[in-house]
Amino acid sequence: MKRLVELKDLKTHFFTDEGVVKAVDGVSFHIGRGETLGVVGESGCGKSVTALSILRLFPSPPGKIVGGDILFEGKSILRKTEAEMRDLRGDHIAMIFQEPMTSLNPVFTCGDQIAEAIEVHQGLSRKEALEKAVDMLRLVGIPLPERRIHEYPHQLSGGMRQRVMIGMALSCNPKLLMADEPTTALDVTIQAQILELMKKLKGELGMAIMLITHDLGVIAEMAQRVVVMYAGKVVEEADVVSLFRKPLHPYSEGLLNSIPRLNRPKGRLHVIPGYVPNPVNLPPGCRFGPRCAYVEDMCREKEPELVDIGGGRLVSCWVRAGGRREEVA
């Protein structure tokens, strides 16, 4: 699979009064053309900031990319001008967020908002753009789209609004769709509709998807490859089947073991002791060390690197993968 996006040792930090928040602190991964990459991890581990960095849309100040690079189709986006970034955002990369209400403008009709996006980026007339907007709403499964384009966001249900967001995001045939918790605010039956829709559209339009979620069920259902993040770092990367069969990083293992399963007998749930560290004050050595059941002296002293152990699997752990590149090579 050809690489569409590549993050190389990306570091996005926030310079706040309390100190430097190392929200994204040396993250590397890639997304292939037409591939669905899942990004999982608990609250605050840097998933959203990673996505926003790709679009250069995080608040700055206080945020700043202090290291690394992001390549889109082989070219660094960090060297692009603001105008070039705007083109990239409209034409090639689209993003949908968790709460569609906050990202849709309440004073414009849904049709206007989609048409606006189409007009700006595809140079169509208003009339053509509105026609395309109707097509988009039909594509995302909104009944009576001719009528719906005249409605305002608050007149739609949560599921409908998320469909409108997806319609808007896809109206320019992006090569990459970044979906940040696209179904977290929705009920399960509506979530099932939206996930099904995303799969169908992906099949039809052939775009790549970066799917951010903390729901391991959603990941299992949608993703081909998965990146597990912890405290601003990637701790494991693997294809979805291998990861769920045998997670290697102790954090991935802990996450997968702590969710209740429908097909397993009851009993006590596995717990990961302790809490996610304060990003201003990270522990020395392995960031997961203070919560890890396998921790050794080495872990407390030096931070393990993300090591390629073959078969498309990367793990950052002294115990499970040696933790150092040169030792493996």
Place this chain on the structure above:
Amino acid sequence: MGMAEQEAIQDHKPRGDVLVEVNALRKWFPVTGGIFSHRIGHVKAVDGVSFYIKPGETLGLVGESGCGKTTTGRMILRLEEPTEGKVYFEGHDVFSLDREEMRRLRRQMQIVFQDPYSSLNPRMTVGVIVGEALEIHGVSKGKAREKRVQELLDVVGLNPNHISRYPHEFSGGQRQRIGVARALALNPKLIICDEPVSALDVSIQSHILNLLEDLQAEFNLTYLFIAHNLSVVKHISDRVGVMYLGQLVELCSSDELFSNPLHPYTEALMSAIPLPDPELKRERIILEGDVPSPMNPPSGCHFHTRCRLAQTICGEEAPPFIDTGHEHFVGCHLRKAN
């Protein structure tokens, strides 16, 4: 509701073997509109719900947003007066109690809320939050109260020395523990857990679920556990009720519900859960459209507009909620007792 039904509720004798019994409970919220705020209709939040909870068991309540789970829980606690119907607690008709009797009953029933961030007063210390109920009910004061609060903090796995800290000094999971300690303060018999882990990360969620189970075993607690995450509900519940648009559509043991769902809505709900197993291949039942408005629920079976099995009768008559055997209740014209 017909006369016969009215009389049935009046004549109902509470069961002796259960802790809580809910009988034909309804809550219609008036909806006003226009410049003179006329009543233009009702939100039928809870529309004829009956069930019981045995002592020491956990009854799960699931269903999509707005189906009436929280309103049902609030009526059991009498935080909300019903439009119709009864709630019995240990055989006492809750809505007929006077203030003093209600005050005594309150000690037996507590609630833990979904949002550990907004359900705790940010200006109160943990000691005050957890000890407040002890003060209101005049249970203990001074040093004795402080000791009891520290005991409670210890029980829920918090450091007893953190008694003078404020909520913002705790993480989400720790704050939920504070909420649980507060609920435990008066040794209640029933705790209504309204989405207690929905706002928490998975690794924190498992801590709280384990804690709730430990406490239940230790203090013989009875739970009404409200949630929309079916895996969580299955894990913690002995029996589960499924709600749709203000009504129970299915109610049975947790194992039975997940291995043999009878209501078409339950089936769809089950198949919609994304399961953490990428190698699992299964047929999905995707429900079309949205949940209809509770102001104007569909005639007959509320689910008929989205049901793949719907027949003519489903749009015309409300199906009875019947026991198909082994206390497996279902409200569907196509699922009859065997």
